[in-house]
Amino acid sequence: MVTGGCGMVGAFVCRGLLSNGYEPVVVDTRTDRLLVTDIAQHCAFDAADVRDLPRLLEIAKAHKVDAIIHLAGLVGPDVERHPWSSIQINLLGTVTVLECARLAGIARVSFPSSKMVYVPVPERHRHPTYDPVPEDIALSPQKLYAKLKRTNEDLASHYASTYGLDVVALRFGSAFAPGKAGRFSITNPVMSMIEAAAAGTPYQVETGGDQCDDLCYSGESANGFLAVLGSAPRHGHFRVYNISHGELVSLRQMAETLQDMIPGWRVEIGPGLDYRNYGLGAYFRMSLKKASEEIGYRPKFDFRLAAADYIETQRRLNKSRSNR
Numbered sequence: 001m002v003t004g005g006c007g008m009v010g011a012f013v014c015r016g017l018l019s020n021g022y023e024p025v026v027v028d029t030r031t032d033r034l035l036v037t038d039i040a041q042h043c044a045f046d047a048a049d050v051r052d053l054p055r056l057l058e059i060a061k062a063h064k065v066d067a068i069i070h071l072a073g074l075v076g077p078d079v080e081r082h083p084w085s086s087i088q089i090n091l092l093g094t095v096t097v098l099e100c101a102r103l104a105g106i107a108r109v110s111f112p113s114s115k116m117v118y119v120p121v122p123e124r125h126r127h128p129t130y131d132p133v134p135e136d137i138a139l140s141p142q143k144l145y146a147k148l149k150r151t152n153e154d155l156a157s158h159y160a161s162t163y164g165l166d167v168v169a170l171r172f173g174s175a176f177a178p179g180k181a182g183r184f185s186i187t188n189p190v191m192s193m194i195e196a197a198a199a200g201t202p203y204q205v206e207t208g209g210d211q212c213d214d215l216c217y218s219g220e221s222a223n224g225f226l227a228v229l230g231s232a233p234r235h236g237h238f239r240v241y242n243i244s245h246g247e248l249v250s251l252r253q254m255a256e257t258l259q260d261m262i263p264g265w266r267v268e269i270g271p272g273l274d275y276r277n278y279g280l281g282a283y284f285r286m287s288l289k290k291a292s293e294e295i296g297y298r299p300k301f302d303f304r305l306a307a308a309d310y311i312e313t314q315r316r317l318n319k320s321r322s323n324r
């Protein structure tokens with residue numbers, strides 16, 4: 001069962017599941033198939049709210065679900081704008097999924113956490129040293145989104161140890177993927193720059209070119225979930241892993257890579273740090289040691305590969321939109 005499977009990360013996860021022989025059952029309130037047109041005929045879809053426990057149990061039984069990837073939730077600026085709804089969906093939704101797993105005897109549950117639980121990271125992890133951040137540093141999340149992710153981790157840990165579930169949370173690096181622009185591009189030069197490059201539109205950012213970050217394309221997020229599913233379960237345990245490209249790349253280097261991919265494209269990137277205006281404690285490199293050792297995770301994307309896939313996927317999405 002993939003909750004939120006019609007969303008941006010969900011589309012990549014379902015694609016990855018299908019190409020590895022799994023049969024995704026998508027549970028989502030979203031009824032359009034815009035992000036999953038290419039695979040829609042191979043997935044089962046149930047339009048259900050993730051907070052509807054009886055419905056989740058019905059779906060789990062009907063499809064003989066044996067693992068859940070829980071992606072349904074609110075993301076982006078909407079979370080702080082609508083705190084009550086976010087708490088309802090992002091927190092209660094996760095508890096409902098865990099409860100469904102407990103009642104239906106589905107041992108394996110995984111869900112995305114976020115790099116935001118680390119923010120702000122201590123000085124030594126920031127520019128210019130960027131010491132990789134391991135999973136076990138002290139956390140003091142500031143944003144509501146991050147607080148809810150952290151609380152979900154706590155509740156998941158309780159469900160795992162008390163009810164014998166195998167629950168894994170993946171803390172993704174700075175996410176980017178097609179399908180989000182328009183919602184987030186204003187505050188995310190990584191996505192707006194890739195889209196400008198693809199369209200051949202000149203692009204300019206006044207500051208932030210020296211800021212490095214560790215990115216996580218949604219295809220990489222899907223790889224993380226596949227690594228979890230492909231590894232041995234640990235019933236009664238909650239585990240958390242960092243997932244990202246593991247590549248430290250500056251905004252200027254991203255621009256240079258895109259220029260190299262799209263000859264003739266004009267871009268100007270000013271110097272400085274903090275291109276997302278999140279504060280310096282929001283840019284860091286993630287340690288992938290634990291994920292590599294325990295679940296055999298190896299990143300598949302770097303910025304160049306991710307940008308190429310982004311552009312190709314975005315073109316396919318635009319074509320589907322114009323055909324509607």
Ligand SMILES: NC(=O)c1ccc[n+]([C@@H]2O[C@H](COP(=O)([O-])OP(=O)(O)OC[C@H]3O[C@@H](n4cnc5c(N)ncnc54)[C@H](O)[C@@H]3O)[C@@H](O)[C@H]2O)c1
Pocket residue numbers: 003004005006007008009010027028029030048049050051070071072073074075089093112113114115172175176
């Ligand atoms: N992409 C990122 O920036 C990023 C980074 C780290 C973690 N994540 C996490 O990945 C997950 C998916 O994010 P995304 O970027 O794909 O977002 P998205 O908005 O594209 O997808 C979320 C999906 O959940 C569905 N949904 C929302 N409320 C629901 C409900 N009550 N019941 C059933 N379905 C519901 C939406 O219809 C949508 O299809 C979220 O948990 C998010 O926090 C995303």
